Amino acid sequence: MFIHGFEGSWLKHPFWRSRFLLERPADLVLLRTCDVTAVVIDLSRGVGPDPSAPPPPPAPMFLPEPLAEAVKADRDYARRTIARAHGVARGIYESAGQGLPIDAREATAVVAEIADCVARNPGMFVDMARLKSKDEYTYLHSVSVCGLMVNLARQIGLDDEAMRAMGLAGLLHDVGKTSVPATVLNKPGRLDDAEFAMIKRHPEAGHAMLRGAEGINQEALDVCLMHHEKMDGSGYPFGLEGAEISLAARMGAICDVFDALTSDRAYKDRWTPLRAVTEMFGWTGHFDPELLFQFCRSIGVAPTGLLVRMASGRLGVVLPDGGQGLRSMVRLFYSAEHRRMIPLEDIFRGMKEVVVGLENPADWGFSDWDAAVRLLSEGHNALPDSQR
Structure with missing residues (x-):
């Protein structure tokens, strides 16, 4: 059917x-x-x-047996897709590093496979692509960013063609790093000024490699050139800000940083997804805040303490789901319609009700939100005395 x-x-x-x-x-x-x-x-x-x-x-x-079989099938499919995408990315990046022309047609085909894999089980693909060794980072990072871009594109309602365009942009976003010496890319210590200057040239180098190449779309050009720009204008290479940065590039910035933070690197161990998004939310001015919130929805992880609105009109606080920082849950506690406390209820990713928006605690009279979060996280169906 x-x-x-x-x-x-x-x-x-x-x-x-x-x-x-x-x-x-x-x-x-x-x-x-x-x-x-x-x-x-x-x-x-x-x-x-x-x-x-x-x-x-x-x-x-x-249905334990069919579902178990489906999970195994999804895992096997994700493993095969990631392996094929890794090979394609390696071929493109190595060719680019040798000064050979880039042909994105094979990349377009593998992006379609990644999109299909994400369609079957988004969490499976994202989690498996995120687990990569330091030696595999260069190419699998691009594969992972591709999957994250596709997943985020779906979250914000883009159509299939646009999702694949975003996926191709994610796969090719770091091709310019082939112009940077490996000793600089993989240096375990802090980069000096000259080395950082080399790194900062990779967006423009990559854009030059992709411009005019067979099968390249505008999204790929934008993400390659602008994925290190920041909303407040403090990024590089041009110091663009706000709407000067395209949607694709704003998406790429989020997906690139998240995967980098949650991967083992030569100079750092990976962070948990929860720690990564918490830090990213704290970097005011770096990312498009609405897109970052949608990204968190797409991966099922959000910083502890966010006040969110559910589709039912109830408000909840985001809390960790377990101790490994891999997922988040929402503890519902307040009726927006009646403006009063309600019995606590925990909603986990995959349950029917969905988060539809981010709320400002001050707009609801929660003047000491940190104290409220502590009480709610401890299971108390109450707010601080000053907010009752």
Whole structure:
């Protein structure tokens, strides 16, 4: 059965895209248990429902064997896709480093595979691509940024063509680093001024390599040239700020830094995803704040202490889910409609309700938000005395 679309907002369904062939048992379970009330079926691309068949029984909450098989299949598919993408990225980057012309047609094909892999299981691909050794960093970083770009593009509602364009931009964003000596790229200690000047030239070097190459889109050119620009104008190579930085480049800056922070490097050990996004939120002026929030939604991790609004209108505080800093949860505690406390409820990634916005605690009268976060994280269904 080919799903052509869902009734209502794409935020209400758990799938990576709204058009796909429904063929996996795990996807059928998700479809039957999510909030979607109706789907549009394309009969020209798949079978339709049998009108003579009896109504299906209520979907069980868990199907251990099919779901376990689906997880294994997704893991194997992700492993094969990452291996192929690693080889393609290596070939492109090494050719560029030798001064040979770049042909992005093979890269375009592997980006489509990555997009399909992310469609099957976003968390699986992102997590597996993030786990790379220091020796594998150069090429797998580009593969990982590609997947993160595709995932973020889906999160903000871009169509399939735009998502693939963002993926290609992620795969090729660091090609200019082939012009930087490996001794500088992999130096374990602090770079001196001359070495940092070499690093700062790689966006323009990469842009020159990609300009006019076969199969290159504008998004790839923008991300390559501008992924080190910052919203406050303190980045390089041009010191652009705000809207002067394209959407693709603002996305690329977030995905590039997140993967770098959560990877082992020659000069640092990787951070947990929770620590990475917490630090990134603290770097005021570096990133587009709305895009950074959407990025956190796309990977299921957000800094502890954010006040967020759910689709139901309830407010919650973001807290860590477990002790490894890999995921976040939202502890609901307040009704925005009635402006009063409600019984605490924890929402984890993958459950039905979704985060729809970031709120300012002061707008809700939470004057001592740090104290409120401490109480809520300890399980107290109360705010500080001054805020009751």
